[in-house]
Amino acid sequence: MSVRRFWASASTLVLAAAAALGVAQPAWANSAAAAGGYVALGDSYSSGVGAGSYLSDSGDCRRSTNAYPYLWAAANSPSSFSFVACSGATTSSVASTQLGALNSSTGLVSVTAGGNDVGFATVMQDCVLSSEASCLSSVNSAVTQVQTSLPSSLSSLYGSIKSRAPQAHVVVLGYPRFYKLSGSCIAGLSEKKREAINNASDVLNDVIAKQAANAGFTFSSVVDEFTGHELCSGDAWLNSVSIPVYNSYHPKAAGQSGGYLPAFRSAA
Numbered sequence: 001m002s003v004r005r006f007w008a009s010a011s012t013l014v015l016a017a018a019a020a021l022g023v024a025q026p027a028w029a030n031s032a033a034a035a036g037g038y039v040a041l042g043d044s045y046s047s048g049v050g051a052g053s054y055l056s057d058s059g060d061c062r063r064s065t066n067a068y069p070y071l072w073a074a075a076n077s078p079s080s081f082s083f084v085a086c087s088g089a090t091t092s093s094v095a096s097t098q099l100g101a102l103n104s105s106t107g108l109v110s111v112t113a114g115g116n117d118v119g120f121a122t123v124m125q126d127c128v129l130s131s132e133a134s135c136l137s138s139v140n141s142a143v144t145q146v147q148t149s150l151p152s153s154l155s156s157l158y159g160s161i162k163s164r165a166p167q168a169h170v171v172v173l174g175y176p177r178f179y180k181l182s183g184s185c186i187a188g189l190s191e192k193k194r195e196a197i198n199n200a201s202d203v204l205n206d207v208i209a210k211q212a213a214n215a216g217f218t219f220s221s222v223v224d225e226f227t228g229h230e231l232c233s234g235d236a237w238l239n240s241v242s243i244p245v246y247n248s249y250h251p252k253a254a255g256q257s258g259g260y261l262p263a264f265r266s267a268a
Helices: 012-023 029-035 054-059 068-076 091-098 120-129 133-148 150-164 191-215 253-268
Strands: 038-040 081-083 107-112 170-175 218-219
Touching: 038 068, 054 150, 054 170, 068 107, 068 253, 081 107, 091 150, 107 150, 120 133, 120 191, 133 150, 133 191, 150 170, 150 191, 191 218, 218 253
Parallel strands: 038 081, 038 107, 107 170, 170 218
Antiparallel strands: none
């Protein structure tokens, strides 16, 4: 079970044990969402970029019916569902454009944010198009931002979420490692580039997990779910360089349903 739980109530222990044993959760497990509704915040990993089947009214936010928030809502029928995650979102744009969906009775919130704050797209572009030295420099610069400026940005966002939805159970999801090292790829990025990108993802997830814990939120890693389904695994749940380019390095429909959905479901 990949969820890192940073709470210690008796009810949480019961739910964790039930999930580990494959026992169906009791009806009260989703009572918060049933009573107050579910709001899905975040960036492209929550909106479902790369998974196709985009909602016609979502425009460039590219909210997908294959995305984990949409799949969870369809399976659990919360009293209301506000799907406001948007491609390209940063911590500040989530705070400024998405939090209006929250209110004092909101029961459940999911969020992914942080990758765009540290230039995720630029790093991947540098690593695909430039030398190994340029790639590693770009990755190292992003890691520095993750360690220095991102914590305060996440703390501010999480504080705003808590202020807007004080009764909500908030699940913060991380990002997958992109590559299976020593895998099946015979072309493309060097192994050193792939390793550096994976390591940066680990640092990013650790910082997000720490800030989620500080806010009293639940952090759910997706690394375990995507293990064996990374790029170069032979069964990738992630798009590599793709056309249209915005799909690149985002989960496919299988990554949303087989990766993000179970990680969220086990924490929700």
